[in-house]
Amino acid sequence: MEEQHDQQPKPNNIKASDTDPFLLNYTPSDLRTASEFLATWLPFLSRDLCTRCTQSLSDRIQSIAPGEAPAPQNDSPIDQNDAEDNCDAHSLGSWKDGAEVNPSVETPTQRVCWADMAQEDDELGEEENNNNGVNVAAGDSNYASDLGKVVAEKPTLPREQREFIRFMSVRRKKDFICFERVNGKLVNILEGLELHTGIFSAAEQKRIVTYVASLQEMGKRGELKERTFSAPQKWMRGKGRQTIQFGCCYNYAVDRDGNPPGILPHSMVDPVPDLFKVIIRRLIKWHILPPTCVPDSCIVNIYEEGDCIPPHIDNHDFVRPFCTVSFLSECNIVFGSNLKIVGPGEFDGSIAIPLPMGSVLVLNGNGADVAKHCVPAVPTRRISITFRRMDVSKRPFGYVPEPDLQGIQPLAYEVDQEKKSSGHRPNRHVKRNRDRRGGGRNDAMGFAARNDRFSEHRDSNLNSPRSGNRWSRKPVS
Incomplete structure (x- = not known):
């Protein structure tokens, strides 16, 4: 990651997903899934990295998702001592936010893990939603509304691959x-x-x-x-x-x-x-x-x-x-x-x-x-x-x-x-x-x-x- 220190950041309006030959082989849905997955694991991936390396890794992950610009680079000078003491810091959330967080308690800002993200939109929700003419409970508006909230706009892998995982x-x-x-x-x-x-x-x-x-x-x-x-x-x-x-x-x-x-x-x-x-x-x-x-x-x-x-x-x-x-x-x-x-x-x-x-x-x-x-x-x-x-x-x-x-x-x-x-x-x-x-x-x-x-x-x-x-x-x- 050290070579990233000397590279000039790309303009914010240019997406890696639009230009990188490797990423062009994947669909927008696959890219969004990969971006969410890597963002979830960023605290682990960036642990023990300096602030600049962590920032570069964070920006690269953000640039994967189509239609979203990476967070702007922080151009303020960083003291070397600060970099060594704060190598947990990055733009997607720090490894330690100043207090221990109970992972079992959901908060509005808690990031959904990739496993849950892959599970939310699945055949159970899809088939039930498409077959809502259930013999004994057809047309239940509250239930249909609840389904819509749960499965709304979640990035997913192909259904067969998701099920097999x-x-x-x-x-x-x-x-x-x-x-x-x-x-x-x-x-x-x-x-x-x-x-x-x-x-x-x-x-x-x-x-x-x-x-x-x-x-x-x-x-x-x-x-x-x-x-x-x-x-x-x-x-x-x-x-x-x-x-x-x-x-x-x-x-x-x-x-x-x-x-x-x-x-x-x-x-x-x-x-x-x-x-x-x-x-x-x-x-x-x-x-x-x-x-x-x-x-x-x-x-x-x-x-x-x-x-x-x-x-x-x-x-x-x-x-x-x-x-x-x-x-x-x-x-x-x-x-x-x-x-x-x-x-x-x-x-x-x-x-x-x-x-x-x-x-x-x-x-x-x-x-x-x-x-x-x-x-x-x-x-x-x-x-x-x-x-x-x-x-x-x-x-x-x-x-x-x-x-x-x-x-x-x-x-x-x-x-x-x-x-x-x-x-x-x-x-x-x-x-x-x-x-x-x-x-x-x-x-x-x-x-x-x-x-x-x-x-x-x-x-x-x-x-x-x-x-x-x-x-x-x-x-x-």
């Missing part, structure tokens, strides 16, 4: 372990469980939550079909969770008409909305659910503070795998082969798994069929959407498959690369640890020690402190 940045945890004795055998009750994070951006989560709120209001006004919306009275802690079902009506217990638990063949609910179909397509394309198990139904759970879901195993009217997506707040889901109810909204289980906002939990294998699961009383408002595929023989009468959910194919990618990014370990690691423990002890204390050891999550970033869990675990005596 996001897809490859998804974090996948597939090695949950919790051993319990089931029918006399030591079994990993979490085998088949997967947690995928980074699936939905903040803007997408906002769209989905806003849309769910509009569905909830329609349900309260009686504008949805017979069994789509349910709002039981909150007569005690843990009771009163509101639900919205699409595709089929699932009966949780024997109802007043004598119908057993399962899919009700004659009950009418609304079809899956277009926005939720976009979510389903992403679940398949991003290798979260297999293309052989495309969901054709879903249930929205709306929790207020203190609401819960009691211990259960999902009915086999729905095939495996299925998944649940979390919004608004993080909470724990508790697993165990023998979950116990301790009190209203409180359960005793073997292991609790935190569900971050925007994450997708996939239940399959032992995680779906051996272990029961429950959601203890949530500390704050939460929304979840569970996507499931009906057994063909259990579909309600008159059901017609959705044409736009047929033939969805996953994105192609290198499996080895996914394994490296996810930190997936082969199962032989489990066997090796079991051998070291000298398995075969049947006494209660031996089982407890083994269970405690194998219940640890390997990914500490997905854990929350045990003290924050709204569940109890009684010691083995």
